[in-house]
Amino acid sequence: QVQLVQSGSELKKSGASVKISCKASGYSFTSYGVNWVRQAPGQGLEWMGRINTNTGIPTYAQGFTGRFVFSLDTSVGAAYLQITSLRAEDTAVYYCGRVGYASGNRWIDPWGQGTLITVSS
Amino acid sequence: QSALTQPASVSGSPGQSITISCTGTNGDIGGYSYVSWYQQHPGKAPKLMIYDVVNRPSGVSDRFSGSQSGNMASLTISGLQPEDEADYYCTSYVRNSILVFGGGTRLTVL
Numbered sequence: 763q764v765q766l767v768q769s770g771s772e773l774k775k776s777g778a779s780v781k782i783s784c785k786a787s788g789y790s791f792t793s794y795g796v797n798w799v800r801q802a803p804g805q806g807l808e809w810m811g812r813i814n815t816n817t818g819i820p821t822y823a824q825g826f827t828g829r830f831v832f833s834l835d836t837s838v839g840a841a842y843l844q845i846t847s848l849r850a851e852d853t854a855v856y857y858c859g860r861v862g863y864a865s866g867n868r869w870i871d872p873w874g875q876g877t878l879i880t881v882s883s
Numbered sequence: 884q885s886a887l888t889q890p891a892s893v894s895g896s897p898g899q900s901i902t903i904s905c906t907g908t909n910g911d912i913g914g915y916s917y918v919s920w921y922q923q924h925p926g927k928a929p930k931l932m933i934y935d936v937v938n939r940p941s942g943v944s945d946r947f948s949g950s951q952s953g954n955m956a957s958l959t960i961s962g963l964q965p966e967d968e969a970d971y972y973c974t975s976y977v978r979n980s981i982l983v984f985g986g987g988t989r990l991t992v993l
Contacts, residue, residue, distance in 0.1 A: 797982070799929075806886075806987035807921070807929065807972050812980050821980050824884060857928060862919075867980040869919035869934040876928050 764788040766796075766858050766874035773880045774848050781844040782877045784858030791839035792816045795861035797870050798832065798843050802854040810856075812867055813841060848881045855879075887911065887973055887985035894991040900961040903988045905973030906954060911983055913954035917976035920949060920958045923987075924969045932971075933958060960990070968992040 769783040784796060798810040811822040813832040820832040831844045845852055856877050859870035888906040895901040905918065912918055918936045921929035931940050933949035936956060946961045956975070960967055973985040 795980070799984075806970075807923075807984045809974070809982045809984055812982075814980075823981065859929075862931070862934060866917075866976070867982060868917040868976050869931060869974070870921075870929075870982075871931040871934070871940065873928040873930070 764860070764872055766860060766872060768856075768858060768874040768877045771878040771880070773882065776848055776850060776881055776883050778848050778881075779844060779846045780848060780879055781842055782856055782858075782879070784841045784843070784874050786839045786841070786860070789860075792836055793864050795867060796832075796841040797859045797861060797867065798830075799857040799859060799870070799873075800854045801857065801876075802851075805854075807857075810843075812861065815841070845879070848879075850881050850883060852879060853881045884911075884977055884981065884983045887975060887983055889971075889973060889985040889988045891986070892989045892991065894993055895960075895963045896993045897963050897965065899963050900959060901963060901990065902960075903958045903971055903973075903990070905956045905958070905975075905985045907956075907975055907983075908954055911954075911975040911977045912951065912956055915976050916951060918949065918951060918956040919974045920947075921972045921974070922967075922969045923972065929972065963992050965992050 797812045813820045859873040862869035862871040920933040923929045
């Protein structure tokens with residue numbers, strides 16, 4: 763079945779970097795883009811952006827430029843989110859989710875299980 | 884891009900129907916028919932419940948339905964069940980592969 767499996771929780775110090783993986787299975791990886799969504803503790807879902815898995819071209823939402831980088835390894839069917847210069851406010855669960863429609867980013871399905879990133883000082 | 888507007892909370896008794904609204908603008912909801920809804924239970928990943936305003940993915944109960952009028956979309960849950968208690972989020976396509984989420988609605992089944 764179509765699924766996305768993310769890497770495990772991480773505890774990081776302020777100023778460090780982290781790289782989250784999202785491994786896809788059950789479909790042609792380069793046929794559907796991958797979205798990234800952040801959920802801070804007790805808060806709602808926030809769309810961070812999406813990467814076109816065919817071209818590798820990312821689209822970042824406002825507020826997620828600079829320290830946030832989307833990348834791919836199409837040879838293993840994985841997408842990555844790297845966050846540099848971590849701050850306490852980056853503490854959140856990060857989800858990857860497949861673009862639901864091959865020809866456009868109209869919905870997200872399925873979702874990965876989420877990766878908790880905790881940033882301490 | 885501003886977030887879509889949802890009520891913070893709604894509630895209903897088992898068996899009743901409730902509707903959650905999601906208000907946007909001509910630049911998002913009103914400009915496209917690409918609204919989706921997600922259910923999220925505590926500590927779990929979101930789950931797609933409705934896509935393209937009115938469509939239910941396979942496996943989603945027909946108690947869930949979606950609609951749109953102008954810049955507002957709605958999710959209706961009929962025959963409320965205890966397991967429907969969760970957070971619900973709407974999303975709309977904006978442009979150039981950009982999505983925007985609503986702030987989320989906490990559904991309490993009394």
